[in-house]
Amino acid sequence: MLSGPRRHPRPLMADSVLTTKPSIDSILARAARLASDYLSENKNRDRLVVDWLPPGKLREKLGLKLPKEGRGLEAAFTDAQSFLKRSVRTGHPYFLNQLYTGSDPAALLGEWIASLANASMYTYEVAPVFTLLEEELVRKMGKMAGWEDCEGIFNPGGSISNLMAVLAARNAAFPHAKQRGLLAEDRPVLFCSEEAHYSVPRAASVAGIGIDAARKVPVDSIGRMRPDALASMIQKALADGFKPFMVSATCGTTMPGAFDPLEELADLCEEHKLWLHADAAFGGSVLFSKKHRNLMDGVERTNSLSWNPHKTMGVPLSCSALLLPEKGQLKATNALDADYLFHDTAEAYCDRGDMTIQCGRRVDVLKLWLSWQSHGDEGYRRRVERAFDLTASGRDLLKLRDSFELVREPEGCTLLFRFLPPSLREQERDEAWNEKLERANITLRERLKHEGRIMLNYASLDGLATLRLVLTHPDLTVEDLRFILDEMERAGANL
Amino acid sequence: MLSGPRRHPRPLMADSVLTTKPSIDSILARAARLASDYLSENKNRDRLVVDWLPPGKLREKLGLKLPKEGRGLEAAFTDAQSFLKRSVRTGHPYFLNQLYTGSDPAALLGEWIASLANASMYTYEVAPVFTLLEEELVRKMGKMAGWEDCEGIFNPGGSISNLMAVLAARNAAFPHAKQRGLLAEDRPVLFCSEEAHYSVPRAASVAGIGIDAARKVPVDSIGRMRPDALASMIQKALADGFKPFMVSATCGTTMPGAFDPLEELADLCEEHKLWLHADAAFGGSVLFSKKHRNLMDGVERTNSLSWNPHKTMGVPLSCSALLLPEKGQLKATNALDADYLFHDTAEAYCDRGDMTIQCGRRVDVLKLWLSWQSHGDEGYRRRVERAFDLTASGRDLLKLRDSFELVREPEGCTLLFRFLPPSLREQERDEAWNEKLERANITLRERLKHEGRIMLNYASLDGLATLRLVLTHPDLTVEDLRFILDEMERAGANL
Structure with a gap:
């Protein structure tokens, strides 16, 4: 019989512990106070979103230098405070610049504890709890997509999720590519819409297929991929001797937040045996809402689904899931069976490391x-439906004002519009006018950024700069929207 | 002239703030206490590294279920506590299972503040401070590699860093691949050693080149790539009509922690115009030490370098840098110029998003x-040199005991050895003996894991299971090593 494990001979404690413990205690306690104050200040609309400085001046102000001799924990805390002060307040309701905003305290707590535990998600044995949490979240999110069972993995962002979808689709259509590389006779092409996220063509580039092989399908008036156009592009590709293998649909596009019609795309994919991927990095959370779920009708017919809870669900970056209804695809695509990591133990069936293109992987x-x-579920449902309601109100507010022009009817939670400066409002719309309008909108947006009270983004749409408000912050109100439009009119009055 | 920005009409505060603020305060304060207690308990060797349960039992114990109606912040905190209790204590000195260990409080603080700020690293405008910090860290780490100037990017782990190195090398040798895909006449091959990390062949697979095109060069008696073997494999590949384009050297291999001879590999790469990549994910931190830097002599001649501070430098996962001495390669490889994200502003030269295969990117x-x-620098130097000294002592301790057999002379901070159970010690070493030895070593390792006091890993080397101790924890002492060997002898006595 085995004797029990021996007790350690003495309570070994490094000398450093006793002296540094109070300081660690106090620093972490101060970090907690800093955090709760910071989160609470996010509610105050009079706080700047950013105290703007250009790179040269900010560099000077921060005086960044790494020391030869350590400056200790106290100095690190002082630096952290000053960095936070000069950073963008992405949890402020007027941070409307990106597709994510809002900081959820429970999610922040999760991030804090995850970094304390500091597990890596490759094997059950080193991350038992987090492995089971991931399994459970994958199952739950898959169920919401309409799958009784599914597989899935959390990735560092939607771009990696989309890349892994392209790799899984490539592996299904060209299974030799993993071992032998792409062959001359393969001639793969995939389809996404003109307004798909750039990570899709880039995934084609990464995967050795090339950007040109990611063919861009035209969109309709509100930004949805046109199935008729897709159908003819598939025919054309086949006629030219290419092998179409994938359609990447978008649920919640980057600019207008539009949802490609999954049912019709699924019909086409079934007909031509193509892998249907749904990039729902932004839009996935509509699955919480009975009222808006129809935007993703047909999602249960896709072969893979990207969904980023770090967007509308308010958890810190990054948190992105790739879900697939057919089990085994992720391992088939990515496994290399590294024997120094993955062992043939009783719990090995839980190991998730071979499902990804990563090795060490954070707990997201x-x-x-x-x-x-x-x-x-209900809290998320309310958050999602609130954002939709607010977007509808924002659209109506915009339409009531002469200073703005709606560019797209919103399908999701994004408003696309242009500011019409007083000087341009009554003039004829020719090319010179367009140029002036473009300049005015970019100037207005830069002014707001430099003032630091409101951050919003823009991009070119139909050849003209278009402003974008992403209305997913859970504290944003109609009153706020009025204020934001007032501010734009004020800051753009002389343009 | 513009009028100044208008003050917000009223101090808009959601009703929820006043009622939830105290609870957020108290939860974060409790998280801080939990964290400082947890870090301090890591110093106590009598704490279990893991309170082991197999998946089925753990699942039952945790009773994982996502609720329809929210359970609030308090419930989230209670769950977090119980999850932490059931997780592996990766900061414990006896967590010797992986290439990372030890939790640095300043780094933890950094992770907490980063998740609070929740910035995404694509543009200067949304991450001004963190963009400048990344620039500065890249410059500093590049200087340590011997480069006056360089470019670089932080990635979610060494596998992604290695993938991005393969993509950059592919882009340099086959610049058409990004846009048009790999062509039949390309026939790319790359080289890494037999003991290189599996992320290198997998990167070849991801990049459309194929695992077979990642050719494995034999190693010498301590695990270093053999330049003579590489030279003939390059000749052979050329003679067969392939196009060698890259050598991926390893600085600190996964099993023995060996360092490939960069100078000799650089000579060969210069001769054949090959991209030389150094995968120093594990070993990069020797650059802090004058005493051990010679292990990476020639690093200044590489074209790219992966280096993971989340390993020997004790920062939480993940933190991995890819550094390149020639500027512009990362953008040339990865940029897609998405105009909805990257604008032609005065500060655009600082935007880092186009240098990666990600879009949104955490602040690492x-x-x-x-x-x-x-x-x-000096603190890190001491940490690195301490690990080397400890490894030398560990090697000597092992050699003094009949119960162990050193498998490789350590070059880095890893001990590879086999346990020789009393029952096998005096027997003839034939195939049956080998099998028994293999079984005994795996059983011993599983026993230790189930007891939960010590976690170490193993892999097959020369066809036989080999135990590995990674000795980089900053609190680990020679006394600890004696205890660990005693424990192995105790737990393996009846094998």
Whole structure:
């Protein structure tokens, strides 16, 4: 019989512990106070979103230098405070610049505990709890997509999720590519819309297929991929001797937040045996809402689905899931069976490391898990539906004012519009006018950024700069929207 | 003239703030106490590294379920506590299972503040401070590699860094591949050693080149790539009509921690115009030490370098840099110029988003920055040199005991050895003996894991299971090593 494990001969403690412990305690306690104050200040609309400085001046102000001799924990805390002060307040309701905003305290707690535990998600044995949490979240999110069972993995962002979808689709259509590389006779092409995220053509580039092989399908008046156009592009590709293998649909496009029609795309994919991927990095959270779920009708017919809870669900970056209804695809695509990591133990069936293109992998599931516990399905549903309602109100507000022109009817939670400066309002719309309008909109947006009270983004749409408001912050109100439009009119009055 | 920005009409505060603020305060304060207690308990060797349960039992114990109605922040905190209790204590000195261990408080603080700020690293305008920190860290780490100037980017782990090195090398040798895909006449091959990390052949697979095109060069008796073997494999590939384009050297291999001879590999790469990549994910930190830097002599002649501070430098996962001495390669390889993200502003030259295969990207630099401030170059130097000294002592301890057999002379901070159970010690070494030895070593390792006091890993080397101790924890002492060997002898006595 084995004797029990021996007790350690003495309570070995490094000398450093006793002296540094109070300081660690106090620094972490101060970090907690800093955090709760910071989160609470996010509610105050009079706080700047950014205290703007250009790179040269900011560099000077921060005086960045790494020391030869250590400056200790106290100095690190002082630096952290000053960095936070000069950073963009992405949790402020007027941070409307990106597709993510809002900081959820339960999710922040999850991130804090995850970094404390500092597990890596490759094997059950080193990350037992987080492995089970990931399994459970994958199952739950898959169920919401309409799948009784599915597989999935959390990735560092939607671009990597989309890349892994392209790799899984490539592996299904060209299974030799993993071992032998792409062959001359393969001639793969995939399709996404003109307004798909750039990570899709880039995934084609990464995967050795090339950007040109990611063919861009035209969109309709509100930004949805046109199935008729896709159908003829597939025919054309086949006639030219290419092998179409994938359609990447977007649920919530980057600019107008539009949803490609999954049912019709699924029909085409079935007909031509193509892999249907749904890039729902932005839009996936509509699955919480009975009212808006129809935007993703047909999602249960896709072969893979990207969904980023770090967007509308308010968890810190990054948290992106790739879900697939057919089990085994991720391992088939990515496994290399490294024997120094993956062992033939009783719990090996839980190991998730071979499902990804990563090896070490952060715990991105705890923050989502705790946030979900805190809010429940219903809390997320309310958040999503609130954003849709607010977008409808924002659209109506815009339409009531002469200073703005709606560019797209919103399908999701994004408003696309242009500011019409007083000087241009009554003039004839020719090319010179267009140029002036473009300049005015970019200037207005830069002014707002430099003032630091409101951050919003823009991009070119139909050849003209178009402003974008992403209205997913859970504290944003109609009153706020009025204020934001007032501010734009004020800052753009002399343009 | 513009009028100044209008003040917001009223101090808009959601009703929820006043009622939830105290609860957020108290939860974050409790998280801070939990964290400082947890870090301090890591010093106590009598704490279990893991309170082991197999997946089925753990699942039952945790009773994982996502609720329809939210359970609030308090419930989330209770869950977090119980998850932490059931997780592996990766900061414990006896967590010797992976290439990372030890939790640095300054780095933890950095992770906490980074998740609070929740910036995404694509543009200067949304991440001004963190963009400058990344620039500065890239410059500093590049200088340590011997480059006056360089470019670089932080990636979610060494596998992605290695993938991006393969993509950059592919782009340099086959510049058409990005746009048009790989062509039949390309026939690319790359080289890495037999003991290189599996992320290198997998990167070849991802990049459309194929695993077979990642050719494995034999190693010498301590695990270093053999330049003579590489030279003949290059000749053979050329003679067969392939196009060699890259050599991926390893600085600190996964099993023995060996360092490939960069100078000799650089000579060969210069001769054949091959891209030389150094995968120093594990070994990069020897650059802090004058005493051991010679292991990476020639690093200044490489074309790219992966280096993971989340390994020996103790910052939480993940923190991995890819550094390149020639500027412009990352953008040339990865840029798609998405106009909805990257604008032609005065500060656009600072935008880093187009240098990666990601879009949204976590802030992985703040934790490293604060840790570096706290410890300085000298603190890291001491940590690295301490690990080397400890490894030398560990080697000597092993050699003194009949129960162990050293498998490789250590070049880095890893001990590879086999346990010789009393029952096998005096027997003839034939195939049956080998099988028994293999079984005994795996059983011993599983026993230790199930007891939960010590976690170490193993892999097959020369066809036989080989145990590995990674000795980089900053608190680990020679006394600890004696205890660990005693424990192995105790737990393996009846094998």
